[in-house]
Amino acid sequence: MDEKLLMKGNEALAEGAVRAGCRFFSGYPITPQNEVPEYLSWRLPEVGGTFIQAESEVAAINMLYGASACGARVMTSSSGPGISLKQEGISYISGANLPIFYANVMRGGPGLGNIAPSQGDYFQATRGGGHGDYRVIVYAPNSVSEMGNFPKRCYDLAEKYRIATMVLTDGLLGQMMEPIEFDFEPVDPAKLPEKDWALGNAEGRERRVIRSYDLRPGYLEKMTLKLAEKYKEIEEKEVKFEAVQVEDAEILLVAYGTSSRISKSALMLGRKEGIKIGLLRPITLWPFPSKIISDLSERIKKILTVEMSLGQLVEDVKLAVEGKAKVYLHGRPSGGIPTGEEVLEVIKKIMKS
Amino acid sequence: MEKKVFERTKGLTEILMRYCPGCGHGVVHRLVGEVMEELGITNRTIGIAPVGCSVFADEYFNCDMIQPAHGRGPAVATGIKRVRPDCIVFSYQGDGDLASIGMAETIHAAARGERITIIFVNNAIYGMTGGQMAPTTLLGMKSTTTPFGRDPRVAGYPIKVCELLATLEAPAYLARVSVHKPANVLKAKKAIKKAFQVQMNDQGFSLVEILSQCPTDWFVTPLQGIDFVEKMMIPFFPLGEYKTIEGKKETVKPEPKKVLETV
Amino acid sequence: MPRIEVDTIRCKGCELCVVACPYKVIGMSKKFASTGYYPAVMVKPEKCTGCTLCALVCPDVAIEVYK
Numbered sequence A: 001m002d003e004k005l006l007m008k009g010n011e012a013l014a015e016g017a018v019r020a021g022c023r024f025f026s027g028y029p030i031t032p033q034n035e036v037p038e039y040l041s042w043r044l045p046e047v048g049g050t051f052i053q054a055e056s057e058v059a060a061i062n063m064l065y066g067a068s069a070c071g072a073r074v075m076t077s078s079s080g081p082g083i084s085l086k087q088e089g090i091s092y093i094s095g096a097n098l099p100i101f102y103a104n105v106m107r108g109g110p111g112l113g114n115i116a117p118s119q120g121d122y123f124q125a126t127r128g129g130g131h132g133d134y135r136v137i138v139y140a141p142n143s144v145s146e147m148g149n150f151p152k153r154c155y156d157l158a159e160k161y162r163i164a165t166m167v168l169t170d171g172l173l174g175q176m177m178e179p180i181e182f183d184f185e186p187v188d189p190a191k192l193p194e195k196d197w198a199l200g201n202a203e204g205r206e207r208r209v210i211r212s213y214d215l216r217p218g219y220l221e222k223m224t225l226k227l228a229e230k231y232k233e234i235e236e237k238e239v240k241f242e243a244v245q246v247e248d249a250e251i252l253l254v255a256y257g258t259s260s261r262i263s264k265s266a267l268m269l270g271r272k273e274g275i276k277i278g279l280l281r282p283i284t285l286w287p288f289p290s291k292i293i294s295d296l297s298e299r300i301k302k303i304l305t306v307e308m309s310l311g312q313l314v315e316d317v318k319l320a321v322e323g324k325a326k327v328y329l330h331g332r333p334s335g336g337i338p339t340g341e342e343v344l345e346v347i348k349k350i351m352k353s
Numbered sequence B: 001m002e003k004k005v006f007e008r009t010k011g012l013t014e015i016l017m018r019y020c021p022g023c024g025h026g027v028v029h030r031l032v033g034e035v036m037e038e039l040g041i042t043n044r045t046i047g048i049a050p051v052g053c054s055v056f057a058d059e060y061f062n063c064d065m066i067q068p069a070h071g072r073g074p075a076v077a078t079g080i081k082r083v084r085p086d087c088i089v090f091s092y093q094g095d096g097d098l099a100s101i102g103m104a105e106t107i108h109a110a111a112r113g114e115r116i117t118i119i120f121v122n123n124a125i126y127g128m129t130g131g132q133m134a135p136t137t138l139l140g141m142k143s144t145t146t147p148f149g150r151d152p153r154v155a156g157y158p159i160k161v162c163e164l165l166a167t168l169e170a171p172a173y174l175a176r177v178s179v180h181k182p183a184n185v186l187k188a189k190k191a192i193k194k195a196f197q198v199q200m201n202d203q204g205f206s207l208v209e210i211l212s213q214c215p216t217d218w219f220v221t222p223l224q225g226i227d228f229v230e231k232m233m234i235p236f237f238p239l240g241e242y243k244t245i246e247g248k249k250e251t252v253k254p255e256p257k258k259v260l261e262t263v
Numbered sequence C: 001m002p003r004i005e006v007d008t009i010r011c012k013g014c015e016l017c018v019v020a021c022p023y024k025v026i027g028m029s030k031k032f033a034s035t036g037y038y039p040a041v042m043v044k045p046e047k048c049t050g051c052t053l054c055a056l057v058c059p060d061v062a063i064e065v066y067k
Helices: A009-019 A035-046 A057-069 A080-095 A122-126 A144-161 A171-175 A219-237 A257-272 A290-297 A313-321 A340-352 B025-039 B053-060 B073-083 B095-101 B103-112 B161-165 B182-200 B222-236 C016-020 C053-057
Strands: A004-008 A024-027 A050-053 A074-078 A100-106 A137-139 A164-170 A177-181 A241-244 A251-254 A277-282 A284-286 A302-307 A326-331 B004-006 B045-048 B064-066 B088-094 B117-122 B173-178 B206-211 B240-243 C003-006 C026-028 C040-042 C063-066
Touching (some): A004 A144, A009 A035, A009 A074, A009 A144, A009 A164, A009 A171, A009 A177, A024 A035, A024 B073, A035 A050, A035 A074, A050 A057, A050 B073, A057 A074, A057 A100, A057 B064, A057 B103, A074 A080, A080 A100, A080 A122, A080 A164, A080 A219, A100 A144, A122 A164, A137 A144, A144 A164, A144 A177, A144 A219, A164 A171, A171 A257, A241 A257, A257 A277, A257 A302, A257 A340, A277 A290, A290 A302, A290 A313, A302 A313, A313 A326, A326 A340, B025 B053, B025 B117, B025 B182, B053 B088, B073 B103, B073 B117, B088 B182, B095 B117, B103 B161, B117 B182, B161 B173, B161 B206, B161 B240, B173 B222, B182 B206, B182 C053, B206 B222, C003 C040, C053 C063
Parallel strands (some): A024 A050, A100 A164, A137 A164, A251 A302, B045 B064, B045 B088, B088 B117, B117 B206
Antiparallel strands (some): A137 A284, A241 A277, C003 C063
16 A cells, blocks of 8 residues: 555556455456456466466356455456347356456457447446346446456455446556556465355265256246345445535536546536536446436436447436436447547537537 | 164255255265364364256255355465465355366466365266256257257367376376265275365365266266266276376475566 | 065166076066156065176166175
8 A cells, every 4th residue: 555556557456456365366358458367367366366368258257256266356357249249157256155256458349349448338337237137246447547446346346245246447447558556465365264155074064066057947036036135135225336526517427437537527617618518437337327317317417428338338327317318428428439529519519408 | 782874974964955865965965074073173164056957965064164256266275275274164166167168267266276175076977957958068969958968069068177187297186986886985085185285285276087977967867877977978087187186396485587588 | 585676766666686586586576656657666585685787787777686
């Protein structure tokens, strides 16, 4: 703590995970997240952890399944195409109530797409992405500092609720350098409380089974309803957001990650010209800050979502607003990055309408 | 004084196995259970149940168990073993699981020399889904997706897993056995025991392929089933040890080299 | 006297033990068990040597052998 470092976003993410107690990583190369496995390939052995370059994303996530089942703090990272492959394992992990942490450093899609920063995996992250009814806690940092500090929050929540957690970021945040200060003391995983569900030595206790299936009629529904209870509690307790100058705002921007920084510059430019712009930045994308957006929409009648995707975040905003305000979209998909000036132009048009 | 000379192993739970009459899975389960008990490792063994008929194996083995996605057993085993090197890890898999959907995981776990044991049950068919063609279905053999018999021009050739893995450096023990006759069952147990011992001695990756009968999906009686193993499967999948620790080179950590220095 | 005990709840009547027995000690019961299967029974108990071959091939671990 108190130590200020200059780090690349992806390296901050990796270092943050290690400081948060991560001792197992398996992954597969994909741009623009390669600094994460490269960093961890030497950093993890330094702290007695395990780094494995897996044969595929599918294998990587399943190695996590096994390592997490033994109670370790585990991590994997990838970009959209690789996260698509990992969805199978994430679904199993969710069904089996295992805590894991992973990161998606988004690139342009669909398909192979490109390696430019993008936010096209919002649906994939917030709607589950794999098969079945499940949720994943999604943190969306907008600075290198948050890239480094969010893994700790993710691990704490993952273990508290026995759930998969992720950081949804993009190539821009992953590749850029900024100063960072870690806001937590390094975690010694050996000192964490013992997990009463983890596999291992069964001496003196009942044998344990970890599974995500139940073929008896009616039982799986009960199992999934139990998950639902957990999800409800998370939605009530774990929402995080940042509100900027919303008090007097006449138009509200909603944006996360990179596009929230762009929106903030649009806000500053607009305020200089006397346009009363506010910004609501969801820090957790699931659970989504629906309540605050709903409350703000009682008063602010124009809401603009700014996203580097074709209109994904806007759906959650509309669901929160429930028709109480007009919701506009400025979306740039597949590697398009808006500028502050560009967003301000859109704001001006909306204010005139 | 009467003595019990054969009793149910403590390596298995008391739960009734749901396999069809004459299915080979039960015998393999018993052998693994007995080996765990005899080696005194039941308490520190973590088993991996596959997707397929033996998905219920997580109820039958009397140790900690985990049930992963179809084909991913070796990857899950890798994660477990790296975190708990003190535990004995085995992955129980069928032919579709191991040699079709999970072939990449199988080969790479073997190539990494993961200290795990794979119990590979080869019955040349997809059992639980109703008898579709497996990667090990014999040429000409009828299944619900090769109704005219497996034609190599359409469906290719069966895969010989032991022979394939034997080309790799890392595996320490590879053997193919069967459980269709008492003598073969005894040999199968020996091989399974050896495979677990190789893991306990930290000698490397071990896999035992067990030719097994699936009367239901072969559409035959249990007795015809063991006949099929003897007359059709064994000639194509020869029994024996394909790699043993005796023939294995010692692993040495290489000095780091730049690309130029290696040529 | 060597003998076998067949757990009629576990036995599924596959007959693998019948052919495994070198002395044809085992046959199939004429009465079905609560499971609906015809379980294995000793038909020539006097010939049993307690060799355990039947138990070795039993897929349901339904046979225990006494000697």
